[in-house]
Amino acid sequence: MAVQKSVGQTMMALNGDEAVAWAVKQSNVDVVAAYPITPQTIIVERISEFVHNGEVDMEFIKVESEHSALSASWGAALAGARAFTATAANGLALMWEILYITASTRTPVVMAVVNRALSAPINIHNDHSDSMGARDSGWIQIYSEDAQEAYDNTIMAFRIAEEAMLPVMVTLDGFTISHTLQNVSVLPDEVVSNFVGVRKIPRIKLPHIYGEKEIPLMLNPKYPISFGPLDLFDYYFEHKVQQNEAMKASVPIIEKVHREFAEISGRSYEPVHMIPYKTEDADVVLLGLSSTMSVVRKVVDELRSEGKRVGAIRLRVFRPFPADMIRKELSKVSTVGILDRSLSFGAEGGPVFMEVRSALYSSSSKPTVYNYIYGLGGRELPPKLIKKAFDELLEAKEEPEKPVIKYLGVRE
């Protein structure tokens, strides 16, 4: 993604974590509750510095665990605050219970997940097993390719979360992005502040209690509401279906916020949910997430110069999953390789593969689909292995009887 010049932006040398911290600093966040975990630590360190130097007016609750980090963020959001938290790997796993509760109570918390491998064995490096494990928790998930995008996505996430009334997870690859210095175009404070505003409290009607009066949806003694009641077989099912509808309804909100952000920043991530690269006439496409895709695009350029018709698709929004868009984009492609940086143990392939392949099942012209698992625990994916995958896919002719799952870069 080329960084376009826009009036008033400052080019800063920031790593991905710092870029997130800057976005939080500028986004009128009222409460941060977070617990340090590698490789997310720089986010909490920078925010602490901003708070301790009086550069930002927020309450930073330095909680004693990630479970409490999300619980406190939930309480803060319910009390009317804009709340942010950040974590990685085991920290996200510890939040698991509260991930579902946050989404199911439609609480707009924003969280940065600095993707790191899950234990055991303990490993601090990048893969996507943490956020992929949370893919069904009801959070919107946006995967960032670089530090610039981590900054941009974090700012947009507050708008998306509050308008969709759903929590948003912004991910960035551990170390590869979180700890790598990059030129980041930082918007002026007032531009970001105007873009996100301060948290607006939604108003709802509870006719059986408050008649036609529209009351603030928050913990508020003026108009008491009970949040988190017991809800059994007579209503739970409907609430879950409604929650799923809310996820679908977030699609146009996500698109609108991206359009408006492009206007203030000059950075457009069109068409938002996924970004195709040289796919118009491609026979073979590699589809994947996050920082890996910048390397894949470079390989695409090299292979194109050799006359090979290859392309790439970077999936940005994994939840809600852009199935229609994927069907359309892949309808003219003969073979597609899905890059998964996590495993789904005992399943027929990685999570991205299963989603994409399932989306293609109802397509009239479906490509042959292969799965490449790569990069677990931070294992590198050098260009030569990406080339190898492309070459295999170019040779593949027919849909195999069983899904083909290959490991890239693992010792036999």
Next chain:
Amino acid sequence: MVAKAVWRPDIKELARIEGQKRPVESGHRLCAGCGAGIIIRQIAMAARKPLVWINATGCVEVATTIFPYTSWNVPWAHNAFENAAAVGSGVEAARKKLARVNRFEGDPDIELDYDVIVLGGDGGTYDIGLQAISGAFERRHKIMYVLYDNEAYMNTGIQRSGGTPFGARTTTTPVGKVIKGKPLFKKPIMDIMVAHGIPYAATVSPAYWNDALVKFRRGFETEGPVFIHAFSTCPLGWGSAPEDTVKIMKLAVETCVFPLYEVVDGEYRLTGPSVSIAKNPDRKKPVEEYLKLQGRFRHMFKPENKWMIEKFQEWVDRQWETLLKRAGY
């Protein structure tokens, strides 16, 4: 910092409050004789400001809300079992920030001047929620955490907790042929909380309503975290008659099984009947009087299990002696 001026409940004022909206309306599903309902009522009566109420998973949560109904007349939130103190931290931090910047100035529909009360049972406090409370207390949030201690996981069907007393029969400490009830003693939860250096901690037996109200009010008026350990009879789990609830709450104090005291900035003070027992040790009743009203201790009265009552009494005596020393007796 604990408020110096002590508020005294006025019976006429209380009668007036009682005539107004209650925090929990009738129609809730708490059992007849449940101590928690009385505790909730007393907390609300002692309130000085509007309340925002955070509830851990447990009997009170399930018995007062079932969608689409709620018994609560105060803003109320339940998230999970072990994190009520963390949720309370978030609410308090949000309130502080939003009030500081007058975020809702000019919006007549939003009130930010309130006290945060967090209510949890013994499971949510002694056991699964201990870490979150410890964190919230260390961070000095202005929340009042009230433990309603019915001495077992009653909501899930009477399983033992860290708050279950020695000898008590629960479904996970049955009276078996080899092991009779719970072989271990209660965790010293007050000591653990006081060790956090919080400005105010107190024990409350709802039977002594005057003492309870003063302590709840003092808790609200304290700047910083507050812990109140409230004794809560559970007829279902304890095998006691619903009409004996208050009697058992009284006997717990009179036998020194549950002495009444407060710890103000680290200084221990006995309150209510515990003061007169300290001054006149003859008034201290034997534990049998407390135990015999409860089916959960019935097996201890069999001749071959008499040693259990003796052991229970020894433990009570030792706890009481320690408390007396701390309170300067």
